[in-house]
Amino acid sequence: MKRTERIGIIVKTLTDSPGKLYPLHYFCELFDVAKSSISEDLSLADSSIRSTGTGYIETISGAKGGVRFMSSITAEAVEALQAEFCERLRDSSRILGGGFLYTSDLMFDTALVSKLASIFARKFRDSGADYVATVETKGIPLATMVAHQLDLPLVIIRREAKVSEGSTVSINYFSGSYDRVQKMSISKRAVVPGSKALVIDDFMRGGGSTKGISDILAEFDVSVVGVGIAIVSLEPEKKRLTDYTAVLYLGDVDEENHTIQVFPNEHIF
Amino acid sequence: MKRTERIGIIVKTLTDSPGKLYPLHYFCELFDVAKSSISEDLSLADSSIRSTGTGYIETISGAKGGVRFMSSITAEAVEALQAEFCERLRDSSRILGGGFLYTSDLMFDTALVSKLASIFARKFRDSGADYVATVETKGIPLATMVAHQLDLPLVIIRREAKVSEGSTVSINYFSGSYDRVQKMSISKRAVVPGSKALVIDDFMRGGGSTKGISDILAEFDVSVVGVGIAIVSLEPEKKRLTDYTAVLYLGDVDEENHTIQVFPNEHIF
Numbered sequence: 001m002k003r004t005e006r007i008g009i010i011v012k013t014l015t016d017s018p019g020k021l022y023p024l025h026y027f028c029e030l031f032d033v034a035k036s037s038i039s040e041d042l043s044l045a046d047s048s049i050r051s052t053g054t055g056y057i058e059t060i061s062g063a064k065g066g067v068r069f070m071s072s073i074t075a076e077a078v079e080a081l082q083a084e085f086c087e088r089l090r091d092s093s094r095i096l097g098g099g100f101l102y103t104s105d106l107m108f109d110t111a112l113v114s115k116l117a118s119i120f121a122r123k124f125r126d127s128g129a130d131y132v133a134t135v136e137t138k139g140i141p142l143a144t145m146v147a148h149q150l151d152l153p154l155v156i157i158r159r160e161a162k163v164s165e166g167s168t169v170s171i172n173y174f175s176g177s178y179d180r181v182q183k184m185s186i187s188k189r190a191v192v193p194g195s196k197a198l199v200i201d202d203f204m205r206g207g208g209s210t211k212g213i214s215d216i217l218a219e220f221d222v223s224v225v226g227v228g229i230a231i232v233s234l235e236p237e238k239k240r241l242t243d244y245t246a247v248l249y250l251g252d253v254d255e256e257n258h259t260i261q262v263f264p265n266e267h268i269f
Numbered sequence: 270m271k272r273t274e275r276i277g278i279i280v281k282t283l284t285d286s287p288g289k290l291y292p293l294h295y296f297c298e299l300f301d302v303a304k305s306s307i308s309e310d311l312s313l314a315d316s317s318i319r320s321t322g323t324g325y326i327e328t329i330s331g332a333k334g335g336v337r338f339m340s341s342i343t344a345e346a347v348e349a350l351q352a353e354f355c356e357r358l359r360d361s362s363r364i365l366g367g368g369f370l371y372t373s374d375l376m377f378d379t380a381l382v383s384k385l386a387s388i389f390a391r392k393f394r395d396s397g398a399d400y401v402a403t404v405e406t407k408g409i410p411l412a413t414m415v416a417h418q419l420d421l422p423l424v425i426i427r428r429e430a431k432v433s434e435g436s437t438v439s440i441n442y443f444s445g446s447y448d449r450v451q452k453m454s455i456s457k458r459a460v461v462p463g464s465k466a467l468v469i470d471d472f473m474r475g476g477g478s479t480k481g482i483s484d485i486l487a488e489f490d491v492s493v494v495g496v497g498i499a500i501v502s503l504e505p506e507k508k509r510l511t512d513y514t515a516v517l518y519l520g521d522v523d524e525e526n527h528t529i530q531v532f533p534n535e536h537i538f
Contacts, residue, residue, distance in 0.1 A: 004276050008317020011280045016323060017380060048277020054285060096435050102458055104434065108425060110417035111286060137405045137425060138433070141413040148379035148414075156377060156406060163447070164407070165373065166365050178432070189371055 003041060006031055010045040014057060014069035018121070019151025023066040042067055053077050054118065070125060071149040073118040075269075081115050082264035085248055088112075089231070092258035099253055101260065103231070107138045107202045110145070116247055117145030120200060120228040123245055123268060124150070127225040129198035131155045131191060135184055135213055139202040142230060146200050155197065157213060161185040171216045176206035176236070184209075186216050193221045198228070205233040207240035214241065232265075272310060275300055279314040283326060283338035287390070288420025292335040311336055322346050323387065339394060340418040342387040344538070350384050351533035354517055357381075358500070361527035368522055370529065372500070376407045376471045379414070385516055386414030389469060389497040392514055392537060393419070396494040398467035400424045400460060404453055404482055408471040411499060415469050424466065426482060430454040440485045445475035445505070453478075455485050462490045467497070474502040476509035483510065501534075 010027060014020075027038045046057035053074035059067050073081070085106070094101040106112060124146075133155040134143035140156060147154040161168040165187035175182045191197070199213050214224045232246035245268055251261030279296060283289075296307045315326035322343035328336050342350070354375070363370040375381060393415075402424040403412035409425060416423040430437040434456035444451045460466070468482050483493045501515035514537055520530030 002313075004273050004313045005317045005320070007273050008276045008280045008314050009321055011277045012284060012318055012321045012323060015281060015284065016321075016383075020380070044271075044273045045277050048274045049281055051274070052278055052281045052285075054281060096433065098432065100433050102433065102435050102456070104425070104456060104459065105422070108416075108423035110413055110423060111289070111420070113413075114285075114417060137409070137427065140406070140409040140425075141423060144379055144382075144410040144413045145417075147377075148383060151380070153374065154377035154379060154410060156373070156409075158406065163367065164365065164369050164371065166371050187371070187373060190373065 001031055003037075003044075006033075006041050007045050007048065010041055011048060014045070014067065015049070015055070017151070018055070018069050018071045018149045021060060021064075021066040021068045026066070071118050071121040072125075073115070073122055077115075078119055078268065079264070081112075081119070082247060085112065085116070085230075086262045086264060089248065089250070089262045090260050092260060094260065095253060095255055095258065097255060101250075101253065103202065104138065107230070108141060110141060113141050114145045116142055116230055117149050119247060119268060120146045120198075120245070121149035123228060124198050124226040127198055128196055129225050130195040131197045131222075132200055133157060133197040133213060133217060134200050135159070135209060139200055139230075142202060143200040146198070146228070150198070152198070155186070155190045157216060158185045159183060165189075169216065169219050171212060171219070173208055173212035173215065175208045175212075177208070182209070182212075184212050184216055186220075188220075191217065191220050191222050195222050196225045197222050198226045199224055200228050202230045203233075204229045204231075204239070204244065204246075206236050207244075210244065211240040234263075270300055272306075272313075275302075275310050276314050276317065279310055280317060283314070283336065284318070284324070286420070287324070287338050287340045287418045290329060290333075290335040290337045295335070340387050340390040341394075342384070342391055346384075347388055347537065348533070350381075350388070351516060354381065354385070355531045355533060358517065358519070358531045359529050361529060363529065364522060364524055364527065366524060370519075370522065372471065373407065376499070377410060379410060382410050383414045385411055385499055386418050388516060388537060389415045389467075389514070390418035392497060393467050393495040396467055397465055398494050399464040400466045400491075401469055402426060402466040402482055402486060403469050404428070404478060408469055408499075411471060412469040415467070415497070419467075421467070424455070424459045426485060427454045428452060434458075438485065438488050440481060440488065442477055442481035442484065444477045444481075446477070451478070451481075453481050453485055455489075457489075460486065460489050460491050464491050465494045466491050467495045468493055469497050471499045472502075473498045473500075473508070473513065473515075475505055476513075479513065480509040503532075
């Protein structure tokens with residue numbers, strides 16, 4: 001097998017499973033070539049991936065070491081993505097009244113969502129998270145993509161306890177967006193006490209729901225090591241939590257003049 | 270730039286956006302090389318991808334043509350995946366009583382789910398679907414991955430109408446699993462009348478919920494062109510719909526002897 005073909009196989013194999021460690025001998029055996037050749041292949045594969053601006057190959061040394069693909073995104077690509085996301089979000093036909101916007105088409109557009117996920121994968125890759133947690137429903141595709149890119153299990157917190165979740169723990173919290181007390185519920189099997197979670201969601205206004213996720217995880221002694229939200233409303237200024245990373249900020253939604261103010265977060269990293 | 274590096278870039282670029290068509294001149298300009306060189310690069314990239322058994326590069330000729338990555342999975346890999354999935358599902362600690370099994374850890378394991386998705390991507394790539402539809406919650410990660418691999422928008426049908434969904438249409442249906450009437454609701458903005466949907470879900474027993482998805486889509490004159498379910502219970506034998514593709518079949522769940530019968534579907538393709 002030629003080097004050209006080997007490079008393609010290495011890139012496809014590693015990027016299919018972001019974060020998954022492959023020992024070098026995996027590729028030595030696959031191609032039946034020496035370690036020195038594989039090292040050269042890997043360096044070429046790494047430079048290919050880097051030039052796409054979508055990640056890199058990391059080498060972990062030691063007996064349990066190997067190589068793995070880490071998903072990332074360049075500052076330039078983040079800016080372009082924010083510009084596209086802003087423009088699509090500004091479309092005034094999204095205005096539903098009561099300050100609500102229709103955003104399901106964006107949150108369920110997997111091409112957009114997989115790129116948004118790579119922002120959070122880059123931001124939180126060293127957070128030490130054991131899980132990616134979200135509360136149903138609209139943030140699930142984004143959380144799924146982040147979990148995949150960081151090679152972490154996904155935890156989906158439900159609105160209602162379900163028979164198929166086994167024993168659950170539930171909490172009540174106040175949602176400012178809906179102006180009422182809401183419930184969330186998590187399976188006792190979903191997390192290991194003492195672990196760490198990265199919280200991902202599609203939207204945050206006052207932070208009640210995001211804080212709720214923190215609170216329910218705290219019931220299991222699970223600490224939150226990062227919060228990534230696609231769209232954060234500027235109002236109310238005072239949120240129920242302070243430490244979060246937004247991709248975009250949502251400003252004034254003017255129902256009369258059909259305008260939506262949207263701003264990119266220029267300080268993601 | 271050397272050919273080895275170009276191959277890596279082509280593989281990464283195409284596989285990052287499955288199904289997305291790239292005109293040949295995109296790569297000609299990116300690398301500043303002639304079309305003939307790119308054609309040769311693409312043929313090498315295609316052979317690399319094929320030898321991983323995870324897909325291939327398709328060439329669409331004509332003025333609006335180009336190349337795209339199509340996700341797939343070999344018969345061998347399907348078998349290995351089914352064996353792994355069976356073994357994990359057979360774990361008797363999943364038994365919750367009342368015939369229910371805890372499967373969230375499997376359905377929220379994105380490495381497993383992305384491979385399951387490639388089975389459905391292969392099965393339904395020529396179905397002509399315009400959307401991938403599911404009903405919340407547990408099938409969403411799988412449906413997200415299928416939508417991504419087929420480059421289709423995702424439609425998530427909700428259990429309750431939400432303000433953030435705008436005008437919705439709701440239906441009631443009978444769920445045999447829960448032995449009661451349940452509701453589902455879809456935003457009027459989510460689908461275009463007359464289009465086609467592929468239905469993806471994590472589990473089916475009697476088919477009430479899957480049939481419900483069909484029925485609510487029919488309210489918008491959206492026809493179902495395929496149904497893919499990760500786990501289908503053998504009981505009841507008579508389902509509310511006949512045309513579906515399972516990855517695994519769930520047989521007897523014996524609470525007394527702590528055994529779970531699981532069988533791979535040997536006729537997926």
